[in-house]
Amino acid sequence: MTVIPATVVTYPDGELTGTADVVHIAPLPDGRSGVVLDRTPFHPVDTAWPDQPADIGVLRTAAGDVPVLATLTGGIRDGALVIGPDLPVRMGTEGWTFVVVHVVEGAAPAVGESVDAHVDPELRAALSAGHTACHLASLALDAALEDAWTKQVPTDAAGRPAFDMLAIQTSRITPYGSTDVYRIGKSLRKKGFDPAALADLRAVEARADATLAEWAGAPGAIGIHRDDHTLAGRRTWRCELPEGAVELPCGGTHLTSLAGIEAITVALASTEVPGGLELVMTTTIRLAG
Numbered sequence: 080m081t082v083i084p085a086t087v088v089t090y091p092d093g094e095l096t097g098t099a100d101v102v103h104i105a106p107l108p109d110g111r112s113g114v115v116l117d118r119t120p121f122h123p124v125d126t127a128w129p130d131q132p133a134d135i136g137v138l139r140t141a142a143g144d145v146p147v148l149a150t151l152t153g154g155i156r157d158g159a160l161v162i163g164p165d166l167p168v169r170m171g172t173e174g175w176t177f178v179v180v181h182v183v184e185g186a187a188p189a190v191g192e193s194v195d196a197h198v199d200p201e202l203r204a205a206l207s208a209g210h211t212a213c214h215l216a217s218l219a220l221d222a223a224l225e226d227a228w229t230k231q232v233p234t235d236a237a238g239r240p241a242f243d244m245l246a247i248q249t250s251r252i253t254p255y256g257s258t259d260v261y262r263i264g265k266s267l268r269k270k271g272f273d274p275a276a277l278a279d280l281r282a283v284e285a286r287a288d289a290t291l292a293e294w295a296g297a298p299g300a301i302g303i304h305r306d307d308h309t310l311a312g313r314r315t316w317r318c319e320l321p322e323g324a325v326e327l328p329c330g331g332t333h334l335t336s337l338a339g340i341e342a343i344t345v346a347l348a349s350t351e352v353p354g355g356l357e358l359v360m361t362t363t364i365r366l367a368g
């Protein structure tokens with residue numbers, strides 16, 4: 080029976096490097112190996128909600144650099160480690176221990192060995208900017224659609240009807256951007272959303288962009304807050320918007336301030352699907368300097 084500790088993760092604090100001990104090596108079905116460390120700066124892609132892509136980078140060992148080709152989420156139950164898409168439960172499910180699995184090819188470091196973990200800084204910076212833009216754009220979209228509701232519905236972190244939360248299907252962070260897919264079907268209409276609000280998408284875009292223009296470059300701090308430092312620990316994204324601080328659950332990485340943002344813009348497109356509409360929001364962020 081394998082006893083592997085829950086991985087302590089340092090990426091929520093913006094860490095890119097760190098020394099760690101190898102606690103487990105898992106052979107992967109494709110012949111590669113999964114390296115589990117006691118702590119890591121590498122952000123793994125989440126299995127149940129794969130919004131932010133995995134970090135890549137290297138593990139520096141006594142024998143040389145070992146490239147990390149992908150970073151996956153692993154879960155352990157009854158001594159058995161289940162990795163990536165095979166993991167049958169959501170992050171944090173009771174009875175499971177969650178670990179970060181660094182995928183390497185060829186010779187892997189040995190259990191007990193100390194390694195220096197180094198995350199690719201350019202990719203991380205691009206994804207952190209994209210993730211911050213994704214959150215801000217979803218709040219701006221909620222604001223742009225706040226008059227589209229005829230009934231009381233749950234509200235977002237800024238107190239507006241939570242279109243994003245109620246309609247989101249998938250969210251994918253990209254370098255310096257994101258793509259969010261929403262479904263406007265029978266259940267959203269029953270909750271009181273009037274699809275006529277999406278008849279003029281250019282007007283919705285303009286309202287969202289105007290909100291985002293007020294936030295870009297403002298002095299507000301952005302950060303991830305947590306008490307539990309393991310992978311499965313609950314983490315909160317907090318952003319000081321000009322109108323007040325907002326908080327929402329988030330497992331990813333982010334910019335540290337609104338000040339470095341030059342502009343965030345959204346593009347909306349809708350297509351008819353059986354039973355309703357699919358709305359795609361493509362967000363782009365440009366940093367100052």
Ligand SMILES: [Zn+2]
Binds near residue numbers: 210316328329330
């Ligand atoms: Zn997030």
